[in-house]
Amino acid sequence: MRWNDWAEFWVMGGYALYVWGSVGATVLLMLIEVWVAKRQHLQTLSMLQSNHPSSTHQGS
Amino acid sequence: MKAFVAIVMRDLRLAMRNKTEVLTGLIFFVVVASLFPLAIGPEPQTLRLIGPGILWVGALLSSMLSLTRIFDSDYRDGTLEQMVLSPQPLWLLVSAKIVAHWLLSGLPLVILSPVLGLQFDLSSQAVGILTLTLLLGTPVLSSLGAIGAALTLGVRGGGVLIALLVLPLFVPVLIFGAGAVEALESGLGAQAHISILMALLLPSVFFSPWASSVALKIALE
């Protein structure tokens, strides 16, 4: 392990802004992508369900 | 061949009847070229440096503005469908339209550029190279632009969309076109740039009519 303690790890030799800015943006954008994809999938499913020929009854 | 000439003449005649469209592009070019010195300052040293780049970008933007015109009016009045259905190969007819577009939007820029070059205090050698690069480059703009115009036929937001689609493809032409003058000024000579421009010109001129035909068929199906 390169680091002696957590403090050193977070500080990243003074480059914290750049390193964590990169890691942060990457993680954030990927999470957003996944969230958007999931939401679109669920929206499509509910569209299918409401259009389904057998859904003549409400809810359940 | 007759069909080719006929279409070129037709497009030219139609444009002459409604000169404003053609003139707007040219005036835009002139205005843009004049705006930059106003924004940046009249120092001749600076202007000589940035002049070729500005004139090139101005030519690019001016061509962009006029690209919707290539197929638009023919699309709206049904002539385009006739062209697609005709026994003549579509790529031939499309290349005629590209030539007409260049004659109306590209060639005038080439002719104007020496005059505008004076505004940037370019040497006569520089002006010569600049004009030559524009002469070689503007046909590429018309050719590649035709593909963009064909893809976006009748689509809302067409003009800006064409720009987004086609400007990235123009980047090599821009780099070598504008760079030729700088190469000249720095003593390297512009031969390499000119050769590369020709190398870019030939495939685009041959490839674009075919690609545009494919795009037109996709748009009209």
Added chain:
Amino acid sequence: MNQGWFYYAAPQTFYGLAGKLWPWFALLASLLAIAGFWIGFMVAPTDAQQGEAYRIIFLHVPVSWMSMIIYLAMAFWSVLGLTLNTRLSAMMTRALAPTGAMFAFLSLWTGALWGKPMWGAWWVWDARLTSELILFFLYLGYIALTSAIDDTRRADRAGALIAIVGVINVPIIYFSVKWWNTLHQGASVSLTRAPSMAQLMLWGMLLMALAFWLYTFALVFYRVRTIILERERHTDWVNALPEAKGSTNS
């Protein structure tokens, strides 16, 4: 399945296949990402010249690779779609585009964050970054074009054409930008000059690259299932799916 690839070219069968595979890709991606992060950010030694900032390459290089690979994949599917006229090809291309655009953006972002401590400027017009910027524009162009055209089939085919035209131009653009770059700068400033790589650093990059690749597979397979459902919503097989029926489950 001896029918080979064409069997899976039907949206119905691909839907099932993708459904089974994406969770595994996601799991593998997560494991590899953790391993890669461990090696890249916890274990690998500090670079003598660039200090800790060099660690950004563990993100920058993989996302750059992915942005290019995804564009190639889009071009591949586009050629397939225009020549063989398979419905799935266009769906795959559309599913790939947003992820590719995201990676291109991240490449620019991480490139800028790497450039600032190294070269003192947030943006450097080096050949790689500039080409990446144009690649980002190409992605945006594809997405804009396919969104602007209402007719799905026309949008698919127009998008395919622009993807193909773009991919032909990418090498041309790259070389012209490289030329432009070396002409204008005395010393060659290359943002992607990675430090001479210790074994461990190479392992870290490889793991991260694989992780992003698997992430892409997982996400694109997931996304294409959504697209398949939307486009095939009037077919019998879609309406027979358990998830399409009335909701006792959600």
